Amino acid sequence: MTRSAQNSTAPAVVTSDAMVCEVLNGALGGYRMLRQWEASDPIAMLRQDAADVRVLVAFGSVPLRSDLIDALPNLGLVQVMSAGYDGVDPALLIERGIQLANVGEANSGVVADHALALALAARRHIINGDNWVRTGQWDNVGRYPLVSTISEEKAGILGLGHIGRSIARRLAGFGVETAWWGPRPKPDESLPRADSLLALAKASSLLFISCPGAPETEKLVDRNVIEAVGADGLIINVSRGSVVDEDALIDALRNGRLGWAALDVFEKEPAPVARWADVPNVVLSPHHAGVSFGALDEIRKRVRENVDRFHAGEPVLNRII
Amino acid sequence: MTRSAQNSTAPAVVTSDAMVCEVLNGALGGYRMLRQWEASDPIAMLRQDAADVRVLVAFGSVPLRSDLIDALPNLGLVQVMSAGYDGVDPALLIERGIQLANVGEANSGVVADHALALALAARRHIINGDNWVRTGQWDNVGRYPLVSTISEEKAGILGLGHIGRSIARRLAGFGVETAWWGPRPKPDESLPRADSLLALAKASSLLFISCPGAPETEKLVDRNVIEAVGADGLIINVSRGSVVDEDALIDALRNGRLGWAALDVFEKEPAPVARWADVPNVVLSPHHAGVSFGALDEIRKRVRENVDRFHAGEPVLNRII
Structure with a gap:
C-alpha cells in the first residue's frame, strides 16, 4: 500500500x-x-x-x-x-x-508572452538568423535577406478571453491594429469584433489562436481560414492543436498559400518528428506556452x-x- | 568611364x-x-x-x-x-x-520589434524549444524544462532615444516595470531615470542597449554592469557592439555571472564563428534589427x-x- x-x-x-x-x-x-x-x-x-x-x-x-x-x-x-x-x-x-x-x-500573461515570442521569432527569422551567424553565412554569403515585422501588420485574435486580451494588450504596445472574433459579442470590449472568423482572417496578416479547445472549436481554422490569412500571413497557435485543420495547414505551408506558422500545440502531442521535418516556414514549440x-x-x-x-x-x- | x-x-x-x-x-x-x-x-x-x-x-x-x-x-x-x-x-x-x-x-519600430524578438526568444527558449521538438526530445525526454518570461521581470533601457522609447512602449504592453538611464535627464519623460547605469543594471533582470555607438559609449557596459544584471539576467544589444565589453560578456556567460545575452551587434562584424561557437546561453542575430x-x-x-x-x-x- x-x-x-x-x-x-x-x-x-x-x-x-x-x-x-x-x-x-x-x-x-x-x-x-x-x-x-x-x-x-x-x-x-x-x-x-x-x-x-x-x-x-x-x-x-x-x-x-x-x-x-x-x-x-x-x-x-x-x-x-x-x-x-x-x-x-x-x-x-x-x-x-x-x-x-x-x-x-x-498563466494568461505567460501564454501571451509566448504567443508574441513565437510571432516575433517567425517574422524576424530568429532561428534562421542565429543559424546564419553560427554557420558563417554572414561572412560567406553576406547580409541576411530582408524580412518583415509585426508592427507593420494587422492582427486578428480568435477568442478574446483572458489570454486573447493579454495578447491584445501586448500588440497595442507594438502599435499593431487588432481585431478579434468569437461566437459571442462582448459589449464592454473596445477592440472591433469581425463579422466572422473568415472576415477576421482576410483582414489580418497575423492570426493568433487563443480560444478554448472543445468540440465546437474543432478544426474551426480550416482550409478557407488558413488561405485567407494567406501567402504573406502568419498563424500563431497557443490554444489547442484541435482548433486547426493541421493537414490543411501543412498543405498550405508547402504550397505557399500560407506564409508561416508558429505552433505551441499540435493535433498529436508530442508532435511527431517526421510529420514536421520538411514543412517549410514553421517555428515549433513543445507546448510550454502556459508555464514559467x-x-x-x-x-x-x-x-x-x-x-x-x-x-x-x-x-x-x-x-x- | x-x-x-x-x-x-x-x-x-x-x-x-x-x-x-x-x-x-x-x-x-x-x-x-x-x-x-x-x-x-x-x-x-x-x-x-x-x-x-x-x-x-x-x-x-x-x-x-x-x-x-x-x-x-x-x-x-x-x-x-x-x-x-x-x-x-x-x-x-x-x-x-x-x-x-x-x-x-x-526604423525605430523595427529595431524595437527585433529587441523584443531577441528578449522573448532568449527567455522562452524559442531556438532550443524548436530543436526539442525536431530532434524528438519532446517524445524521448519529455516536457521542456521550466523557463521564465519577460512579463515577470523588471527592465532597464540604456539610451532613451527614438528606439529606447519604442522598446519602452512595447514593454508597457507586457506589464513590465521599466526604468532607463542616459547621461542627460529628460524632464518630459515619465519613465523613471536611474541614478547611474550601474544602478539601472542592479535593478533590472532585462537590460536593453539602445544608445548610440560613439567614443563616449565605448565599453560603457563593462564587467561591473554585466555582473550587476547578474546570473538570472539577460542583456539585449540592438545598438552597436562597441558599447559592450564583449570579452567580459563572454567571460560572464561562461562563468554563469550573466544568465543570457541576445545580440544583434558585435565588436567585429560579421561575428567570427569560432568566437561564439561554445558560448552558452546566447541568441545571435546578423545585425538586421534595423531593416524590414x-x-x-x-x-x-x-x-x-x-x-x-x-x-x-x-x-x-x-x-x-
Whole structure:
C-alpha cells in the first residue's frame, strides 16, 4: 500500500498522475496525497481511500480517465492546473454533480508572452538568423535577406478571453491594429469584433489562436481560414492543436498559400518528428506556452486556495461547472 | 568611364559603396548616381565629376572613407540610412562645414520589434524549444524544462532615444516595470531615470542597449554592469557592439555571472564563428534589427526627401551636424 506519511486524518486529494503531483511540488502540504499510480493496481488502491476523497487535481489538457472518477464516489471537485479543460468530459461531471474549476488568468500573461515570442521569432527569422551567424553565412554569403515585422501588420485574435486580451494588450504596445472574433459579442470590449472568423482572417496578416479547445472549436481554422490569412500571413497557435485543420495547414505551408506558422500545440502531442521535418516556414514549440516560474507559482497558489475552499465548504474560484 | 545613362545635367549623388546603391533601389531616380566603385581607380573617377557632387549617401554604421570626402570639394551633406552614424567622423565634417543627417525614427519600430524578438526568444527558449521538438526530445525526454518570461521581470533601457522609447512602449504592453538611464535627464519623460547605469543594471533582470555607438559609449557596459544584471539576467544589444565589453560578456556567460545575452551587434562584424561557437546561453542575430520591408521604404523616402531638400536649398530633416 502506498500512502504518504502525512497525518492520516487529513483530507485525501488525488492527482491524476505522477507529473501533476510533481508539478504541484508540495503546494498541497497538509493534505494526504494519494499516489495511486505507484500501486500495481491503481484503481484498487484508490478504492481503499475512496470515501475520503473529495478533490481530484489534473492537467486541463490531458484526457482525464473516467475510471479514476468512477472509483471516487464522494468526488465533488475536479480542479485543473490551466485555463483549458479540454481533457475533462463536462457531461460526466454534470451527471455526477461534480464541480469543475480552472486557474482563471493565472498563466494568461505567460501564454501571451509566448504567443508574441513565437510571432516575433517567425517574422524576424530568429532561428534562421542565429543559424546564419553560427554557420558563417554572414561572412560567406553576406547580409541576411530582408524580412518583415509585426508592427507593420494587422492582427486578428480568435477568442478574446483572458489570454486573447493579454495578447491584445501586448500588440497595442507594438502599435499593431487588432481585431478579434468569437461566437459571442462582448459589449464592454473596445477592440472591433469581425463579422466572422473568415472576415477576421482576410483582414489580418497575423492570426493568433487563443480560444478554448472543445468540440465546437474543432478544426474551426480550416482550409478557407488558413488561405485567407494567406501567402504573406502568419498563424500563431497557443490554444489547442484541435482548433486547426493541421493537414490543411501543412498543405498550405508547402504550397505557399500560407506564409508561416508558429505552433505551441499540435493535433498529436508530442508532435511527431517526421510529420514536421520538411514543412517549410514553421517555428515549433513543445507546448510550454502556459508555464514559467512565476505562472507556476500562481497556479499552485490557486489550486491550494480552491482545495482549501472546497474542504471548508466555501465556493471555489474560477468555477466552470 | 562609368556613368549612369540618366540626364547628365541632373545633380550628381555619390553613394559610399555598391550595397548602399543597391539598398536605395532607385529611390534617387532622376539624380545622376556616380558608381565610383565600378571604376579601376574610384577616386580618380570621382574627381572627374567632383565639382557637381553636393550629397553623399552612406550606411551609418560602416566606416566612411575620408578619401571619398576629400575627393569632393563641394560636398555639403552626408546623409546616412539609419539612426546611427558611428561610421562617420564628426570632426572631419565640422571642419569642412558639411552637414550630417540621419533618418530619424524611420526604423525605430523595427529595431524595437527585433529587441523584443531577441528578449522573448532568449527567455522562452524559442531556438532550443524548436530543436526539442525536431530532434524528438519532446517524445524521448519529455516536457521542456521550466523557463521564465519577460512579463515577470523588471527592465532597464540604456539610451532613451527614438528606439529606447519604442522598446519602452512595447514593454508597457507586457506589464513590465521599466526604468532607463542616459547621461542627460529628460524632464518630459515619465519613465523613471536611474541614478547611474550601474544602478539601472542592479535593478533590472532585462537590460536593453539602445544608445548610440560613439567614443563616449565605448565599453560603457563593462564587467561591473554585466555582473550587476547578474546570473538570472539577460542583456539585449540592438545598438552597436562597441558599447559592450564583449570579452567580459563572454567571460560572464561562461562563468554563469550573466544568465543570457541576445545580440544583434558585435565588436567585429560579421561575428567570427569560432568566437561564439561554445558560448552558452546566447541568441545571435546578423545585425538586421534595423531593416524590414516597411522600414526600408520609409528610409528610402526620407533619404529622397533630404536629397531633394538639400538641392532645393531647403533645410534638411533630422540634421545631426
